[in-house]
Amino acid sequence: MTDGVAERSRPRDRILETAQDMFHKHGIKGVGVDAITEAAGTNKMTLYRHFESKDELIIECLRATAAKASRIWDEFEAQHPGDKLAQLHAWVQKASQLLSADSRGCDMANAAVELTETDHPARRVIKELKEAQREKLVALCRDAGIGQAELLADTLSLLLEGARVSMQSVGAEGPSAQFVRMAESLIASFRAR
Amino acid sequence: MTDGVAERSRPRDRILETAQDMFHKHGIKGVGVDAITEAAGTNKMTLYRHFESKDELIIECLRATAAKASRIWDEFEAQHPGDKLAQLHAWVQKASQLLSADSRGCDMANAAVELTETDHPARRVIKELKEAQREKLVALCRDAGIGQAELLADTLSLLLEGARVSMQSVGAEGPSAQFVRMAESLIASFRAR
DNA sequence: GCTGGAAGTTACAGACCGGTAACACCCTAG
DNA sequence: CTAGGGTGTTACCGGTCTGTAACTTCCAGC
Numbered sequence: 001m002t003d004g005v006a007e008r009s010r011p012r013d014r015i016l017e018t019a020q021d022m023f024h025k026h027g028i029k030g031v032g033v034d035a036i037t038e039a040a041g042t043n044k045m046t047l048y049r050h051f052e053s054k055d056e057l058i059i060e061c062l063r064a065t066a067a068k069a070s071r072i073w074d075e076f077e078a079q080h081p082g083d084k085l086a087q088l089h090a091w092v093q094k095a096s097q098l099l100s101a102d103s104r105g106c107d108m109a110n111a112a113v114e115l116t117e118t119d120h121p122a123r124r125v126i127k128e129l130k131e132a133q134r135e136k137l138v139a140l141c142r143d144a145g146i147g148q149a150e151l152l153a154d155t156l157s158l159l160l161e162g163a164r165v166s167m168q169s170v171g172a173e174g175p176s177a178q179f180v181r182m183a184e185s186l187i188a189s190f191r192a193r
Numbered sequence: 194m195t196d197g198v199a200e201r202s203r204p205r206d207r208i209l210e211t212a213q214d215m216f217h218k219h220g221i222k223g224v225g226v227d228a229i230t231e232a233a234g235t236n237k238m239t240l241y242r243h244f245e246s247k248d249e250l251i252i253e254c255l256r257a258t259a260a261k262a263s264r265i266w267d268e269f270e271a272q273h274p275g276d277k278l279a280q281l282h283a284w285v286q287k288a289s290q291l292l293s294a295d296s297r298g299c300d301m302a303n304a305a306v307e308l309t310e311t312d313h314p315a316r317r318v319i320k321e322l323k324e325a326q327r328e329k330l331v332a333l334c335r336d337a338g339i340g341q342a343e344l345l346a347d348t349l350s351l352l353l354e355g356a357r358v359s360m361q362s363v364g365a366e367g368p369s370a371q372f373v374r375m376a377e378s379l380i381a382s383f384r385a386r
Numbered sequence: 387g388c389t390g391g392a393a394g395t396t397a398c399a400g401a402c403c404g405g406t407a408a409c410a411c412c413c414t415a416g
Numbered sequence: 417c418t419a420g421g422g423t424g425t426t427a428c429c430g431g432t433c434t435g436t437a438a439c440t441t442c443c444a445g446c
Contacts, residue, residue, distance in 0.1 A: 011393070027309045029222040032433060043394055044435080054434065105306070112362035113298070113306045116220045130363045154368035155375050159348070161368075162355030169305035170323045175347035175354075182348050189382060204423070225403060236424060237405080247404065 012050040014040040020061045024107055028058055028114050058111065059125050065107045066129040073136060084144040091140065092183045095160050099176055105164035145191075152190045156183055205243040207233040213254045217300055221251055221307050251304065252318050258300045259322040266329060277337040284333065285376045288353050292369055298357035338384075345383045349376055 018040035022031045033054055037047050051057040072094060080086035104110070108126045115122050134157060141156075142149035160183075163176035170176075211233035215224045226247055230240050244250040265287060273279035297303070301319045308315055327350060334349075335342035353376075356369035363369075 025309065027222075027307060029220075029307070030309050033435085034433085045395080045437095046393055048435065049392080104309070109358050109362050110306050113303050113358065114220060114222070116218065116223050116297070126362050127364060130359075130367070134363065134368065151371060151374070154371050155352070157368045158355030158359060158372070158375070159351050160355070161359050162351030162353070165302050165306065165358045166323075166351060166354050169302050169319050170327065171320060174323070175327065175350045178344060178347050179351070181344070182351070226405085227403085238407095238425085239423060241405065242422080 011040070011042045011046050015042060015047050015050065015057070016060060016064060019057055020064055020107075023058070023061055023111075024065075024104055028111055033057075055121050058115075058122050062108055062111060062122060062125055062129065066133070069133070084140055088140055088144050088187060089184075091137070092156075092180060092187070095163075095183070096180045099163055099167060099172070099179060103167050103172060105168055106161065109161060109165065141190075146187075147193055148190060152186065155186060159183060159186070204233070204235045204239050208235065208240055208243065208250070209253060209257055212250055213257055213300075216251070216254055216304075217258075217297055221304055226250075248314050251308075251315050255301055255304060255315060255318055255322065259326070262326070277333055281333055281337050281380065282377075284330070285349075285373060285380070288356075288376070289373045292356055292360060292365070292372060296360050296365060298361055299354065302354060302358065334383075339380075340386055341383060345379065348379060352376060352379070 015036060019031075019036045022036055022039060033044055033047055036057075037044050047057070051060065076087040076090045076094075079090060108130055111122060112126050117123075134153065137157060138150050138153040141153045146152050159179060163179045166174050166176045208229060212224075212229045215229055215232060226237055226240055229250075230237050240250070244253065269280040269283045269287075272283060301323055304315060305319050310316075327346065330350060331343050331346040334346045339345050352372060356372045359367050359369045
């Protein structure tokens with residue numbers, strides 16, 4: 001009969017959620033564990049009882065973010081059951097919404113930029129998660145009946161990745177503003193082949 | 194009759210060059226001023242006599258990097274005088290070379306990711322420099338006789354930006370490997386309109 | 387009510403950070 | 417030769433960082 005209120009959830013969950021949010025907003029190196037625990041309404045010792053190090057917490061945050069993103073793909077399937085082309089357009093739409101709603105880009109890409117040590121434990125996790133996302137998009141393009149599915153998927157990936165990082169440097173009025181137009185005409189052009 | 198040897202150049206120049214290199218390799222927050230001065234063969238006091246703060250040094254580094262990039266555009270003009278379309282293809286080629294030679298992406302974009310404070314002095318510099326680069330590419334596309342020059346330039350920008358950040362998260366074998374093919378077919382498609 | 391484990395508290399270690407003060411040195415322009 | 421500016425050296429300041437130790441408090445299950 002545990003109380004379901006978010007504010008009174010288990011400390012581990014609060015830490016994970018708060019850390020995700022703060023890493024996203026201020027960057028990984030821009031947030032200390034003390035700040036996280038304080039914002040999560042707990043303390044450092046409790047954090048280190050649940051996560052063996054800050055690096056481990058970072059990895060768990062990335063996994064959680066990826067899992068959240070993965071759930072969006074389920075929405076596509078639910079909204080357009082079986083219609084893979086419609087799901088691809090929904091993907092473009094969703095990407096555009098993300099661009100409008102948030103100017104801090106992709107957590108995994110940002111983490112890769114910040115964590116420059118080539119042997120950092122988070123790097124292989126980032127690579128794995130990004131590869132999984134790539135394969136999902138390739139499969140969607142292929143199932144939508146597009147011939148060069150890999151090429152379209154990769155192009156769309158780069159466009160979105162570029163848009164998300166471009167927003168952070170030039171701002172929302174820069175090249176990223178044209179993302180939807182670019183993506184849609186790309187899809188049309190690939191379908192025409 | 195000052196000795197021209199690079200190792201014996203003025204301390205300010207050595208600091209600037211070393212800082213550029215180290216910020217690029219290890220990120221801005223991953224490098225302390227002590228490490229920079231030591232690598233530059235000097236000391237912290239000398240750094241602070243030439244730069245009023247680390248933030249100011251960061252800004253000077255970004256300006257220097259942009260100036261270096263700007264010189265590449267002069268090469269395009271020198272290699273293909275008057276032939277703007279050839280220069281556009283040279284741009285693609287050069288971008289691809291950068292992708293192969295270096296996996297740490299764009300210093301300005303990386304800095305924008307790292308420096309999350311919205312009022313950080315480097316942010317407006319980054320925006321200015323990125324906007325200048327954008328206008329250069331737009332002008333090149335326009336002068337190459339492409340109708341929707343802005344749209345092509347912005348698409349190429351996002352592709353390159355995406356490729357440079359994608360390399361850092363997924364690696365060189367990911368979507369960024371197809372950059373040249375994407376860019377060239379984009380240019381061809383825009384020329385056909 | 388008792389007990390055991392989870393959580394909170396305080397203090398601390400050791401390292402690094404950006405930035406400054408005071409002073410010694412060296413080398414070149416006059 | 418001398419004066420002075422650029423440079424090097426050392427020590428320090430106050431702050432922040434990750435991570436730990438020792439102890440107390442709380443609360444649910446029995």
